[in-house]
Amino acid sequence: MQTWPSHPVPRVPGTPRPLRLYDTATGEIRPTTPGPTATMYVCGITPYDATHLGHAATYLAFDLVHRQWLDNGHDVHYVQNVTDVDDPLLERAERDHSDWVVLAMRETALFREDMTALRVLPPRDYLGAVESIPEIVEAVAKLLSDGVAYRADDEQYPDIYFDRLASGHFGSVSNYDADTMAKFFAERGGDPDRPGKRHPLDALLWRTARPDEPSWDSELGPGRPGWHVECSVIALNQLGMGFDVQGGGSDLIFPHHEFSAAHAEALTGLHPFARHYTHTGMIGLDGQKMSKSLGNLVFVSRLRGDNVDMMAVRLGLLSGHYREDRAWTDTVLDEATARLARWRAAVSRESGPPAEPTVARLRDHLADDLNTPQAIRALDAWAADEGSDTAAPAQIRDAVDALLGVALPGWSGV
Ligand code: 5CA
Ligand code: ZN
Numbered sequence: 001m002q003t004w005p006s007h008p009v010p011r012v013p014g015t016p017r018p019l020r021l022y023d024t025a026t027g028e029i030r031p032t033t034p035g036p037t038a039t040m041y042v043c044g045i046t047p048y049d050a051t052h053l054g055h056a057a058t059y060l061a062f063d064l065v066h067r068q069w070l071d072n073g074h075d076v077h078y079v080q081n082v083t084d085v086d087d088p089l090l091e092r093a094e095r096d097h098s099d100w101v102v103l104a105m106r107e108t109a110l111f112r113e114d115m116t117a118l119r120v121l122p123p124r125d126y127l128g129a130v131e132s133i134p135e136i137v138e139a140v141a142k143l144l145s146d147g148v149a150y151r152a153d154d155e156q157y158p159d160i161y162f163d164r165l166a167s168g169h170f171g172s173v174s175n176y177d178a179d180t181m182a183k184f185f186a187e188r189g190g191d192p193d194r195p196g197k198r199h200p201l202d203a204l205l206w207r208t209a210r211p212d213e214p215s216w217d218s219e220l221g222p223g224r225p226g227w228h229v230e231c232s233v234i235a236l237n238q239l240g241m242g243f244d245v246q247g248g249g250s251d252l253i254f255p256h257h258e259f260s261a262a263h264a265e266a267l268t269g270l271h272p273f274a275r276h277y278t279h280t281g282m283i284g285l286d287g288q289k290m291s292k293s294l295g296n297l298v299f300v301s302r303l304r305g306d307n308v309d310m311m312a313v314r315l316g317l318l319s320g321h322y323r324e325d326r327a328w329t330d331t332v333l334d335e336a337t338a339r340l341a342r343w344r345a346a347v348s349r350e351s352g353p354p355a356e357p358t359v360a361r362l363r364d365h366l367a368d369d370l371n372t373p374q375a376i377r378a379l380d381a382w383a384a385d386e387g388s389d390t391a392a393p394a395q396i397r398d399a400v401d402a403l404l405g406v407a408l409p410g411w412s413g414v
Helices: 053-071 087-095 100-117 130-145 178-187 227-239 250-268 300-305 310-318 330-347 356-367 372-384 392-404
Strands: 020-023 028-031 037-042 075-082 125-128 149-151 160-162 203-208 223-225 243-249 274-280 283-285
Touching (some): 037 053, 053 075, 053 100, 053 274, 053 300, 053 356, 075 227, 100 300, 125 227, 130 149, 130 203, 130 227, 130 250, 160 250, 178 250, 203 227, 227 243, 227 250, 310 330, 310 372, 356 392
Parallel strands (some): 037 075, 075 125
Antiparallel strands (some): 020 028, 149 160
16 A cells, blocks of 8 residues: 655754653553564554544554654564455445445555644555455465464354464463453454354454455455454564564554454464553544544544634644543643744844753653653743744754654745
8 A cells, every 4th residue: 555755854963862752561560672673563554534633642642652753763564564454344335335345446546645644654565455355365375384273163154263262371461350351352343152163252353255345265265354463464574573662552452452462472372462551542522522422522624624724733633642531622722822823933043052951851751651741841831932043943843843853934835
């Protein structure tokens, strides 16, 4: 798939700080320890509707991970998928009497524009499930021949399922107990009551073709991939086992990231799949999680259409900590707009307070599990102060650009 355009990231003088991130699997804030090339896989969209501010907040959080690693001198290999065939997409296309392929293409194109407008650095590899089907088939065939996957006891539709205990590490990502797993499995795309499975929590790997559903011929028989194996295979093929960060929203902890890891670990016999599992909190509106199924959405594209400054949206979404569930309100946007105006005025001055201590605080806060609220406070303090350092305004502008991704001159895309 085509990715979206990048933009130059300024180098910031001074000493970068190694990034520490919360890891869901261990429940600790731990240092990330990348080699010369840092590796990250972030779960992409299911393109059946436009990008809302919840999606945007999640991609912004991982954009900051990307930027902190660049600051530390790493090359960054960032991979993202597009779930361009799955039940929600097919259901929406059917509801709207539209072609699911065209729907996916349209929403993915809009997503690219939204990411560009929000100044999210693009992934190096942007891959769809559909274009990855040959590799997915190969992986499912191996799981089947290794005896860790099986066909459902169903003559008409012998779908292929994964024995959840096959990797020996099931539960090590989420650490959820059996009741919590059962609850989220049912709520988040699982099929616990499907007859013919050996255990309610076993996950779908390959869905045998049904009438009026898209399917692909393969050595497994005609069908289409399950959801979790898509991310296992794309991450494994592009990054290999033990990559630095697996990312997504907290709604992906279980079953999605638990099974993506379990599939990959069963395939390779290696552990762990990722060295950090990092999850963002949910953005809500009117007291509920923003979600396509509830329909309480604020779309990035709609805000663009209303000429809302995307840098204010970016700053507003970064004004809360990425791990907190938090609400999007008019106040969040108004405060961010006012802050942006103050910062823009401050970097347009002839001189200001010396930049170095503020840049050091910015780096310290961001390296500490992306503490953006504190980082923003440090910049507020600089902008509110007077000083005679003539180099400082440009230095702060570059640091805000590189580390927070906020362009202080106007930004109208690349
Ligand atoms: N295609 C799958 C991942 S492989 C998927 O979950 N797609 S999605 O379109 O539903 O979500 C895309 C990303 O946005 C996921 O990381 C998801 O966790 C995140 N996300 C969805 N809703 C919210 C929300 N309200 N707040 C924050 N992040 C969200
Ligand atoms: Zn995923």
